[in-house]
Amino acid sequence: MTRKRALIAAACFVLCLLVPLVVDQDYQLNVLFRITLFAGLGLAWNLVGGYAGQLSLGHAAFFGIGAYGLVLFNEKLGLPIWLAFVLGVVAAVGAALLIGRVAFRLRGPYFALSTIAFAEVLRISAKNLTSITGGDVGVQAPALFDTHPSQWFYVSAVLLTALAFTVTALIVRSRFGYWLQAIREDEDTAMACGIDAASTKLRVLAISAALTAIGGGLYASQFFFIVPDQVVGLEISNEIAIIAMLGGAGTLTGPLVGAVLLETATELFKSWFQEAHLLIYGVLIVLVVLFLPEGIVGTVARVWRRRKAGS
Amino acid sequence: MEVKLWQAVQAILNGILTGALYSLIGMGMALIFGVMRIVNFAHGAFMMLGMYATWMLFERLHVNPYFGFLAAAAMLFVLGYATYQGLLRRIADRSDFMQILLTLGISLILTNGVQLIFGADYHQINFGLLDINVRLNSHVSLNLPWLLAFGITLVLGVGMFLVVMKSRLGRALRAIAQNRYAASLMGIDVMRIQALSFGMGLAAVGVAGGLLLPVFYLYPGAGDQFTLKAFVIVVLGGMGSIGGAAIAGVVLGIIENLTSLYWGNEWALVVDFIVFLLVLSLRPSGLFGSQRV
Numbered sequence: 266m267t268r269k270r271a272l273i274a275a276a277c278f279v280l281c282l283l284v285p286l287v288v289d290q291d292y293q294l295n296v297l298f299r300i301t302l303f304a305g306l307g308l309a310w311n312l313v314g315g316y317a318g319q320l321s322l323g324h325a326a327f328f329g330i331g332a333y334g335l336v337l338f339n340e341k342l343g344l345p346i347w348l349a350f351v352l353g354v355v356a357a358v359g360a361a362l363l364i365g366r367v368a369f370r371l372r373g374p375y376f377a378l379s380t381i382a383f384a385e386v387l388r389i390s391a392k393n394l395t396s397i398t399g400g401d402v403g404v405q406a407p408a409l410f411d412t413h414p415s416q417w418f419y420v421s422a423v424l425l426t427a428l429a430f431t432v433t434a435l436i437v438r439s440r441f442g443y444w445l446q447a448i449r450e451d452e453d454t455a456m457a458c459g460i461d462a463a464s465t466k467l468r469v470l471a472i473s474a475a476l477t478a479i480g481g482g483l484y485a486s487q488f489f490f491i492v493p494d495q496v497v498g499l500e501i502s503n504e505i506a507i508i509a510m511l512g513g514a515g516t517l518t519g520p521l522v523g524a525v526l527l528e529t530a531t532e533l534f535k536s537w538f539q540e541a542h543l544l545i546y547g548v549l550i551v552l553v554v555l556f557l558p559e560g561i562v563g564t565v566a567r568v569w570r571r572r573k574a575g576s
Numbered sequence: 577m578e579v580k581l582w583q584a585v586q587a588i589l590n591g592i593l594t595g596a597l598y599s600l601i602g603m604g605m606a607l608i609f610g611v612m613r614i615v616n617f618a619h620g621a622f623m624m625l626g627m628y629a630t631w632m633l634f635e636r637l638h639v640n641p642y643f644g645f646l647a648a649a650a651m652l653f654v655l656g657y658a659t660y661q662g663l664l665r666r667i668a669d670r671s672d673f674m675q676i677l678l679t680l681g682i683s684l685i686l687t688n689g690v691q692l693i694f695g696a697d698y699h700q701i702n703f704g705l706l707d708i709n710v711r712l713n714s715h716v717s718l719n720l721p722w723l724l725a726f727g728i729t730l731v732l733g734v735g736m737f738l739v740v741m742k743s744r745l746g747r748a749l750r751a752i753a754q755n756r757y758a759a760s761l762m763g764i765d766v767m768r769i770q771a772l773s774f775g776m777g778l779a780a781v782g783v784a785g786g787l788l789l790p791v792f793y794l795y796p797g798a799g800d801q802f803t804l805k806a807f808v809i810v811v812l813g814g815m816g817s818i819g820g821a822a823i824a825g826v827v828l829g830i831i832e833n834l835t836s837l838y839w840g841n842e843w844a845l846v847v848d849f850i851v852f853l854l855v856l857s858l859r860p861s862g863l864f865g866s867q868r869v
Contacts, residue, residue: 320673322680367857374615374672378807379856382849385804393842499800503680510677544692547684554678555666 331481513560595829626785645786
């Protein structure tokens with residue numbers, strides 16, 4: 266990323282941070298929180314799914330560990346709330362290393378399948394272990410911010426997205442980032458060039474899991490009350506993956522575009538279709554796979570490059 | 577002591593009966609994966625369509641589900657053929673990343689489309705046959721609908737196995753599974769055979785859906801857990817091995833019923849996935865070797 270573009274990006278994030286000075290309605294701030302939060306989650310997923318080319322359909326596992334980590338370390342063990350938050354993120358990294366070790370030994374669809382299986386084990390266990398998690402009845406999440414919560418949650422979501430964006434931008438232009446993209450393009454060739462594919466994939470999954478768990482903790486505290494289906498369900502996993510794919514997997518700004526589009530569309534569809542609002546996810550996935558395999562940003566960038574080369 | 581032993585026997589017998597249906601679902605998935613290299617994330621959603629078709633026939637036309645399942649299978653065969661020709665064919669040469677996403681999208685459309693049309697309510701059908709139990713002794717009895725489903729599944733499962741192993745179509749299927757390019761050089765119309773095998777794989781879940789209807793709840797998400805179970809079965813049996821999937825289905829049924837007996841029904845799916853993750857980490861080629869289709 267050039268210096269100029271970095272400055273533009275920084276200016277955009279500062280502008281986003283100033284939004285609460287203008288918007289003061291809780292509902293609007295909550296919608297903005299959701300959009301920015303999922304932009305950050307999409308960026309986190311993009312590291313694994315976009316740059317490393319490993320399709321994770323179980324990011325809800327890390328999201329849920331972040332959410333339940335905050336709640337349980339704080340409520341059950343009585344730890345200070347910010348320490349509990351950090352421990353939730355650490356737990357998610359541990360989980361990522363565990364599942365990565367199993368899943369990355371295999372290629373093809375196995376990784377996607379194992380991530381789903383792992384997330385489902387966590388979800389059903391959280392439902393069943395009612396004495397710890399409250400099960401389907403749910404559990405109350407501690408409040409991270411005492412005053413002006415809507416404003417602060419929105420600001421922290423912007424900061425998470427800025428963090429994920431910066432991490433991605435730094436990784437993409439680093440040696441590590443080139444390893445990831447080499448693995449995505451051809452794992453055998455990458456290994457023949459001396460890249461330790463297993464540990465590279467494991468490390469990027471850990472980074473992605475940490476960012477996702479931060480999002481999970483914020484979400485839990487903002488929502489105030491969580492149940493397993495909501496924070497560890499397949500829906501969350503799908504939502505995160507679709508956002509990145511729609512915007513453009515393997516592009517820096519794709520997840521931002523995807524989050525704005527998908528979350529706005531979901532918000533609109535919720536009032537029209539209520540129960541079946543997930544229909545839009547399915548339609549979008551099919552359309553993207555068939556017509557926009559590089560996502561919106563990826564396709565626009567390709568057309569742009571071609572025009573530039575032509576002129 | 578003796579009672580406990582009979583409980584275990586009962587659980588194992590129930591496991592075999594449930595497992596036969598799992599086998600059929602898994603065989604459909606294995607056929608599709610073997611021939612097309614596509615992991616069908618819409619497997620359970622198509623099964624749910626089969627259940628709704630059988631249910632509509634029962635509610636509107638009073639067709640007994642034990643005949644209705646044939647119509648569901650026929651419908652799903654056509655739907656599978658059309659889905660392949662209309663959607664899957666267009667991305668045949670893309671990465672499995674894209675293929676997984678496409679079938680996931682189809683699954684979401686089917687589940688939520690059905691929810692939009694029929695609502696999210698649970699349905700259960702009722703007719704005289706359902707309460708009949710066959711007593712083997714004072715501790716062990718078998719439920720007639722499950723026995724019927726088992727018998728039908730056994731016949732169709734063996735039939736499917738024979739088609740794949742003995743018929744001309746089956747030989748073409750296996751040729752494509754081994755090497756798609758070489759098969760096309762031998763004069764096999766790969767696209768047509770793949771469309772047929774996707775149709776056959778879905779017909780298998782159509783049968784399973786129809787047979788499950790009398791003993792299961794019907795709602796738009798009814799198939800979701802079966803997609804996940806089908807993954808477990810296919811991995812357990814060795815990706816793409818139809819015979820392996822048949823055995824793995826029964827194994828999974830027994831594991832689930834024993835889990836239910838000793839730990840409670842709510843842990844059955846957790847144990848499924850733990851078995852799955854263990855197999856992947858210890859013996860990725862599956863429990864029953866690595867032969868394909």
